[in-house]
Amino acid sequence: MATPRPPRRRRAPDPRRVALQQRLRQQTRRVFIGDGPAVGVDIGGTKVAAGVVDGDGRVVAQLRRETPTTSPQGVEDTIAEVVEELAAHHDIVSVGIGAAGFVDAERANVLFAPHLAWRNEPLREAVERRVRTRLGRRVGRRTVVENDANAAAWAEYRFGAGRGESRLVCVTMGTGIGGGIVTQGRVVRGRYGIAGEFGHMIVVPGGHRCECGNRGCWEQYASGNALVREARELARSNSPVAHHLLELAGGNPEAITGPMVTDAARAGDPAAVELFEDVGRWLGIGVANLAAALDPGTVVIGGGVSDADELLLGPCREAYRRTLTGRGFRPELTIARAELGPAAGLVGAADLSRGWG
Structure with missing residues (x-):
């Protein structure tokens, strides 16, 4: 006859584990206060x-x-x-x-x-x-x-281009690059609340100096500031291809703005179209990096630079496909333009x- 095993002594709960569990419950608890204004x-x-x-x-x-x-x-x-x-x-x-x-x-x-x-x-x-x-x-x-x-x-996840998507990344292209991550109905904020600062990923070590103090940040190559910087540099070189941009700026390279470059590209100006191709290429390279790191289903591109629509997104998609790790052996995400505009x-x-x- 088998000897009965003595009852196992229950360990006292680890105070650190209990505190961690309580903190996690507090962090994940949602308190809704209604859909009022x-x-x-x-x-x-x-x-x-x-x-x-x-x-x-x-x-x-x-x-x-x-x-x-x-x-x-x-x-x-x-x-x-x-x-x-x-x-x-x-x-x-x-x-x-x-x-x-x-x-x-x-x-x-x-x-x-x-x-x-x-x-x-x-x-x-x-x-x-x-x-x-x-x-x-x-x-x-x-x-x-x-x-x-x-x-x-x-906003794009709930009401705009990301409706129905369970894993979304939003890239906002203004003077710099902002980013946001939404996964399964939650904004991913990170341990310290600062996740999504994609604009400061280093893509060109030793490249253009960024306002953050580093060199080669993504936003120095794929943002409104990057577009304007390259347009002004082209105009200052007295290149004949910059003639139309200089006309729009009244002959002053320093007066060139992002909307001017967008208008020129929409009108078919070759130099402006090429500037958007360069920015779009850098954008697509960054999106491929985000795909490797986060594996979202949709990347939404917003901000003022996205007003150029396919002039920007076409080169972006092409560069994304060209640099995506494991292409042909994995699903490809959707790159969509934001729908809510400045109100987002x-x-x-x-x-x-x-x-x-």
């Missing part, structure tokens, strides 16, 4: 755009102010002003603020914003305090701060403030 704010380098967004992603009221250049506190005053004005006419459930730069994991503080001189700025607290002072009450049940590219990615940032910020993502 929410305020979204998008802080740009030159303007602060704000709007009331309904549960279907429609902007039902919108305001715009110039971005103060005097101090971070001036920007916070402007945000409080637009929130106050919108809240006077709508029953707001929450407020979402989209800001360029690094936002902490608690979505409360801007750790670093290159264009607004914010360093460890408690933006959520500052705006809530100003709104209470102006209105004598709190607006909505929650205020959150979100990276502006994350907000745009979420404020729409996404408003929707995320309700408890989504």
